[in-house]
Amino acid sequence: MHSIQIRNYVLGTLLACSGAYAFAAEPSQPSEQVVVPEVARRDIKLPRFPSSDFEIGTFVGTYSTQNFGASAVGGLRLGYHVTEDFFVEGVVAQTKVSDASYRQVLPGGVFPSETETLSYYNLSVGYNILPGEVFIGSKHAKPFSLYVIGGVGSTQINDQRKATFNFGSGMRVYLSDRWALQIDARDHIFSLDLLGKNQSTQNLELTVGITASF
Template sequence: METRTRYFLLKVIIASAFALAIVATPEDALAQSEREPPLIEPDVEPQPVEQALVDSENFEVAAVAGWLNIEDFGSSFMYGGRLTYNISESFFVEAGLGFAEAEDTSFERLAGDVQLLPDDDRDYRWYNLNLGYRLLPGEAFFPGGYVFNTNFYLTAGAGATDFAGDNRFTINYGAGYQMLFTDSLSAHINVRQHLFDSDILGEDKTFVNTEVSAAISVFF
């Protein structure tokens, strides 16, 4: 009888100890994990990233400068300005104005004193209204961890050109690349073709004049 009693008490003690261990294990493990440092400490600190985005304002004004190749009249320095209204993230409307001065033709240079156009008629001025579409938005990476948003876009439109004492209907088309330095300042590189019909050289022909220019623009 005494043996059975001892055996019963031993079973009760073992069961109690086992139950206590089960109950205590999660808390003990948590306390131990808080006391002990992790085996591997990460050495990576999150860095804040600031990207230049298009300003919430819809208007953009740009100062433009570059070169204009006037067919048969050489390449000339050009300058002008553009005013852009951003309809959406993809589409925009642009009004442009530009100035240049035509050089001598190859015939004039070879003939000497012969002048096809007086100096006053060599002033070249154009203005147009274009529709643009941003085709490939992306990013440009520079040393030092600098990242700038970019846009590749297409543009086309119509306007007029004042040249050689006459005003001519002109169409233009081209492409551009924009880089946003801040949320209100960006730079552009453009290549465009300006086409108009004229008989300046004695016969009707379509003049194809190529513009290569750069611009700095500000959103407002």
């Protein structure tokens, strides 16, 4: 029993010495230095992409003034697309109104001169009801949208300025990312004092124009 204990003691001592020798013989690894790169800070300016929510355009067409007949009309429009469905539009335009038919039965006619200028402006809200594509020929398709529109404004004729309501519908055909063809039909409703009688008039307008988005 005593000899076994001595043997175990000797073996343990030899193992401990050999482990210490191996640890001492193992070469030490040099510590790696962490390199932190120095990056110069730069102020980055984000690019400004053009917006196509606004559009401006011109139009011509015909304006039929109740009791006075139709005449050519021209004007400008400025629009803003609030969403893909809703947009607002401001319009200014003018036309000529003739009382030649009245002068055949009434000496002096209705207006001080035979031809008077009718001008109007309005602000309207539109809603795109049917976006889609229209085919031009058999190979070319262009985006288009049908819309309904209505608003309020003012009409001036014969030194009278009258509040005006308008409503109608139209169509846009997008010829490119910037240009569009716009066809519009509108009814302008305002009261007019003629020969001492105030009456509500409905005045139909049909126009075609070009708009540019920006």
